[in-house]
Amino acid sequence: MKIAIASGKGGTGKTTLSTNLASYLAESRKVVLTDLDVEEPNSGLFLKSELFFSEDKYKMIPEWNKVDCTLCGECQDNCNYHAVIQVVDTIMVFPELCHSCFACSELCPTNSLPMIPQKMGELQHFKTKNFDFIESRLIIGEEQAVPLIKQTLDYVDSQFDKDVVKIYDSPPGTSCPVIEATKDADFIILITEPTPFGLNDVILAIDTMKELKKDFAIVINRFGIGNDDIIKYCEENKIDIIAKIPNQRAAAELYSKGELMYPKIPEVKAELEKIVKYLESQVL
Amino acid sequence: MKEIVIISGKGGTGKTSITASFAVLAGKDVVVADCDVDAADMHILLQPENKESHDFFSGELALIDQDACIQCGKCDDVCRFDAIDVTDGIYTVDEISCEGCGYCSKVCPTEAITNESLNVGKWHIADTRLNQPFVHAKLGIGADNSGKLVAQVKNIAKEVAEENKKPYVIVDGSPGVGCPVVSSLSGAHFVVLVTEPSVSGIHDLKRVYELVKKFHIKAGCIINKSDINLDKTDEILEFLRSENITHLANLPYDENFTKAMTERKTIVEYGDSNSNSEIKEVINSSWNKIKNILN
Numbered sequence: 176m177k178i179a180i181a182s183g184k185g186g187t188g189k190t191t192l193s194t195n196l197a198s199y200l201a202e203s204r205k206v207v208l209t210d211l212d213v214e215e216p217n218s219g220l221f222l223k224s225e226l227f228f229s230e231d232k233y234k235m236i237p238e239w240n241k242v243d244c245t246l247c248g249e250c251q252d253n254c255n256y257h258a259v260i261q262v263v264d265t266i267m268v269f270p271e272l273c274h275s276c277f278a279c280s281e282l283c284p285t286n287s288l289p290m291i292p293q294k295m296g297e298l299q300h301f302k303t304k305n306f307d308f309i310e311s312r313l314i315i316g317e318e319q320a321v322p323l324i325k326q327t328l329d330y331v332d333s334q335f336d337k338d339v340v341k342i343y344d345s346p347p348g349t350s351c352p353v354i355e356a357t358k359d360a361d362f363i364i365l366i367t368e369p370t371p372f373g374l375n376d377v378i379l380a381i382d383t384m385k386e387l388k389k390d391f392a393i394v395i396n397r398f399g400i401g402n403d404d405i406i407k408y409c410e411e412n413k414i415d416i417i418a419k420i421p422n423q424r425a426a427a428e429l430y431s432k433g434e435l436m437y438p439k440i441p442e443v444k445a446e447l448e449k450i451v452k453y454l455e456s457q458v459l
Numbered sequence: 460m461k462e463i464v465i466i467s468g469k470g471g472t473g474k475t476s477i478t479a480s481f482a483v484l485a486g487k488d489v490v491v492a493d494c495d496v497d498a499a500d501m502h503i504l505l506q507p508e509n510k511e512s513h514d515f516f517s518g519e520l521a522l523i524d525q526d527a528c529i530q531c532g533k534c535d536d537v538c539r540f541d542a543i544d545v546t547d548g549i550y551t552v553d554e555i556s557c558e559g560c561g562y563c564s565k566v567c568p569t570e571a572i573t574n575e576s577l578n579v580g581k582w583h584i585a586d587t588r589l590n591q592p593f594v595h596a597k598l599g600i601g602a603d604n605s606g607k608l609v610a611q612v613k614n615i616a617k618e619v620a621e622e623n624k625k626p627y628v629i630v631d632g633s634p635g636v637g638c639p640v641v642s643s644l645s646g647a648h649f650v651v652l653v654t655e656p657s658v659s660g661i662h663d664l665k666r667v668y669e670l671v672k673k674f675h676i677k678a679g680c681i682i683n684k685s686d687i688n689l690d691k692t693d694e695i696l697e698f699l700r701s702e703n704i705t706h707l708a709n710l711p712y713d714e715n716f717t718k719a720m721t722e723r724k725t726i727v728e729y730g731d732s733n734s735n736s737e738i739k740e741v742i743n744s745s746w747n748k749i750k751n752i753l754n
């Protein structure tokens with residue numbers, strides 16, 4: 176069972192919901208939480224955990240071997256991303272632009288561009304008291320998040336059985352990284368705030384999920400601030416709102432300290448219970 | 460012309476509200492650019508009216524001509540992105556997985572595969588409700604290359620500033636530490652880091668500042684909701700000192716930010732309760748500090 180938690184934009188409570196829900200669900204089920212926001216992984220800051228396994232993650236990049244190169248220029252023509260360029264008598268590779276498609280390498284008539292692994296980030300697997308937690312972290316300045324997300328998903332699939340509840344903290348936005356993170360999920364929870372920014376961003380996220388033909392529902396965070404536009408929008412468009420996490424200064428304070436909320440705020444626990452009930456009726 | 464980019468690493472710190480406030484304070488002196496093309500929000504506060512709209516093309520998508528395809532399977536063999544679907548012997552391209560690398564079209568023996576240019580979004584030149592030039596964009600769903608669209612928005616904003624002799628370009632930067640924020644930062648004269656005193660806020664601040672350092676750009680920092688966790692605020696101040704980042708301001712936790720947003724106003728234009736006038740004061744003096752540093 177794969178549940179992705181996403182939002183049009185960061186900062187709406189995605190990590191709060193992921194960590195609290197994983198921890199709460201783990202009281203009765205086997206759970207693994209994976210932070211796929213590889214540019215800014217944050218979930219781990221909220222969990223007390225011990226490192227169980229870690230490994231560097233690589234992407235394949237061509238490396239020019241000048242001995243046999245005839246400077247035919249084909250590699251430059253074959254790269255759609257301008258990641259290989261011929262400068263007079265040198266072939267230059269720009270790793271941060273490379274999508275690892277292998278075209279330049281395999282089409283080089285003299286095999287002068289072998290693909291070699293280059294580190295793009297690190298995966299870490301932690302154990303908390305009652306569930307597993309995995310996060311990957313992109314090297315600063317590395318531009319492609321998608322390959323690392325893909326490899327992280329593969330790792331989770333290889334380590335955990337089908338019956339383990341897998342929760343994914345997705346990257347923000349509506350572009351490639353979030354598509355990669357959500358495309359194999361069975362259900363998506365979109366979290367938003369009842370503000371004009373929140374509404375604008377969640378509509379983008381809703382459109383994305385519709386485009387991907389995914390089942391999804393909404394959780395409202397910081398309920399009580401702003402206005403009711405999100406509720407009206409969901410009613411008009413027949414979208415389920417499954418929980419409303421109340422706005423409390425206490426929640427913001429716990430968040431600032433990096434603590435879970437539901438053990439200390441009963442209203443948050445009650446909302447988590449609603450989410451679990453809903454998930455049970457849909458997918459669990 | 461000076462370019463000021465406001466970033467926060469992650470959303471939710473009040474970055475866009477603060478950027479829009481600076482834009483209001485800068486008045487006639489500014490071109491505003493929204494580089495958060497993935498989830499642009501500044502238009503909600505500045506209510507622009509579009510003057511010009513343009514399609515943005517970036518990247519390609521493979522397309523198989525079924526009449527020419529001889530079902531040899533070579534495209535499927537070379538595609539590294541699992542983007543060729545084979546159903547009942549028919550080869551098609553999965554548009555969501557295809558990265559447009561063009562490899563398949565180079566190996567297809569019958570030239571059955573063409574590469575279509577992708578329309579990935581739109582960018583606009585607009586006037587805000589205060590009659591300031593405003594450049595913004597919207598990336599299509601699932602589109603790649605938001606970095607390129609960000610670069611486009613910035614370049615247009617600079618051109619508009621030069622043409623109209625505006626001294627400042629204010630940029631609402633992209634989130635994260637990847638391609639879009641790299642494009643947001645390149646060429647900037649000053650970076651404003653908006654953060655909040657939380658474990659994740661500090662974590663993101665440090666991570667994004669590593670990137671800022673690579674560009675050798677001068678930076679200042681605004682700590683939003685600074686009273687929510689005074690220990691963490693001290694920790695941030697310590698970090699700012701150690702990295703020589705100008706501390707621009709502390710802002711209190713204040714729900715007026717949200718109330719102003721609900722009225723589609725910036726915090727500097729909203730109400731005149733006491734706590735609010737203090738916030739206005741602080742944001743105003745931050746903006747003056749930035750101007751002093753730049754001039």
Ligand code: SF4
Binds near residue numbers: 245248
């Ligand atoms: S395709 Fe191979 S032989 Fe031709 S220029 Fe590139 S590296 Fe050299």
Ligand code: SF4
Binds near residue numbers: 237253256272274280
């Ligand atoms: S592997 Fe593909 S993307 Fe990378 S340099 Fe070669 S052709 Fe370009």
Ligand code: SF4
Binds near residue numbers: 527566568
């Ligand atoms: S390589 Fe060309 S001919 Fe062969 S299956 Fe693919 S599209 Fe058809």
Ligand code: SF4
Binds near residue numbers: 520541564
């Ligand atoms: S263009 Fe590249 S990614 Fe798309 S189908 Fe062809 S080989 Fe695969």
